[in-house]
Amino acid sequence: MSKQAQHWEKTRGLLFVTLAIWFVFSIGIFLFGAEMEASSIRPFGYPLSYYMTCQGSLGIFVILIFWFAGRQEKIDEEFGFSEREDD
């Protein structure tokens, strides 16, 4: 397998992991809105459903993107596909 094909395979793998996490916090948990509301887990005292829509999921997305960017940079470096500075 060529270097480029391997690079793309890893990149795709990272994409699937990223999208899986994204799916859980943007769609998955909101299938259970009522259950979250009734839950005894109450971050900072807010009902869980309310907290996730206000801050929880939003914050996770921010962290997720930085994590994704870091991982992708590692993959690019591994195969020597990083850009030179000031390209």
Next chain:
Amino acid sequence: MFKGKFIDNLPKIYGTYTGGFIVFIILMAIGEQAGMSAKVIGICFVAFTVLIYALIGYLSRTIQVDAYYLAGRQVPTVFNGMATAADWMSGASFVAMAGGIYFKGYGYMALLVGWTGGYVLVASLLAPYLRKFGCYTVPDFIGTRYGGNLARLSAVIVLTVASFTYVTAQINATGTIASVALDIPFNIAVYVGLASILMCSMLGGMRAVTWTQVAQYIVLIIAYLIPVFWISNKMGAGVFPHLMLADEVARIAELESQFGLGSIKNSAADLKQVPKGLSGITKAHAEVNTTPWKFISLAVCMMAGTASLPHVMMRYFTTPSVKAARRSVGWSLFFIFLLYSSAPMLATLSKLSLMDPNLATGIIGKSISEVKAIDWYQNWNQANLMFVSDFNGNGTLELNEFFMGGKAVVLATPEIAGLPYVISGLVAAGGMAAAMSTADGLVLAISNALSHDIYYKMINPKAETAKRLLIARILLVLIGFAGATIAALEIQGILGSVIWAFDFAMSGLFFPLVLGVWWKRANAQGAVAGMLGGLAAGSAYLIAVRSGYPGFLDITQLTFGIVGSVVSLVLMIVVSLATKAPDAATQKMVDDVRVPSGKAILGRQH
């Protein structure tokens, strides 16, 4: 003071600017103590900030193509994040979103999830690849990747429909704020707003828009956060509202049942008296009040729409590298998060200020005549954004007898909560910044697509630089005027039109963009079918639902993008597979896009 290159001095320049703005706020506060009238303060805030943006716009003027279209591809990561956040957060986010949450509760909080979750798609599926491509505009990518003028033209059509729907809402918002702050009629204020928007973008294109957007972000975030923190502290709700309002949320639920929310309904005849566009509180504040599907479908539409809106995507074409584009998406979302996580807090504080009889500001339970005598009530009633009426004739204001416009939640709350007027002036300036920055990005996206993709790429490929940029500027002004003219008609509310824009973009562009990078087999025929078919299907569904068709699967006029994008996906796959695979050169191009190193597909000047 600022030696060396402009880019190296950015932190210093914007640091000084922020300091200057805070000094200005303090001066205004002193002025208020010294007896400056509310009207003068409002005018000062809006005029001062708009003049600064215009000055930045003028200083960033350019006669170079890559500066005009791409800000010279040298916008640093964090600053591009700020500019994108301002580009992104429109009048709808700033002025209307807290209002939507105030009235609809959990059901509308799907917008928060959707408008942030979409950035994960932008970062992972699109932005870095489109940056590698090196295109000037989104149709530039479509046209080169798929090949052919028809694909390019289809992309321009979808872009124009979506962005134009969006921009009328923003010009409407600038008009609303300008008319309240400067005390002029709305249909004139719309053109004042337009003039300010054009001043920022006309001379310097993307370069000017970038540097004004950074300035606008600083104003809008200060203007949003100060009232939230101030009210929270004044009310004794907590020093850091985001983590400390749980008791207030619970208190609102208690008051809701005490005031009979949900059990006392207004008769149709009573509701007729209420001015158009105002609503009362009919939904519980924090309860899960919608079905999972309704919540998720709205969130999905906003996420896919985020990833397809050209004015956001083109911000990532301006970064120095692919790596920077990726990180820049993270910074964008961080800066957006600062405002979005505050919106529900503002809605909570605003509602409690009005509802709680234990607070000096509470009006529910007071006598109608007393409420009608309050200063701020009279002001906002005059602006047609507040209304009370004694439906049951008991002389006391009940929860179901108080009505407010969605915009008033953000614009009027500082006054309601008893903050000095200087804060209201600041909020007006922030709303203006939010609406202007988005309008700038949108008008530029449309005029760039028309000037670069239609004029230069299709009509006159031999045009000289000077002529291209002249055409781009003329189109900018024309589109601005068309937007303002339609905005003056006030067809749909701000939040409604913005949601439509997302659905249009998602219907026509989401799959053609994503598959362009991720599916080599996708070809021009498939893409054209996907773009036009998706847009047509989505629009047809919207029109049908608007004219009384009940729809299916609970898909409403706010989520018609689901219909459009599914049709788009199916058409794109079927038509692509039924026609010839893209040639070897195109396949090679896709391979090149997938690795960050090496030359961009399209050169700096094309």
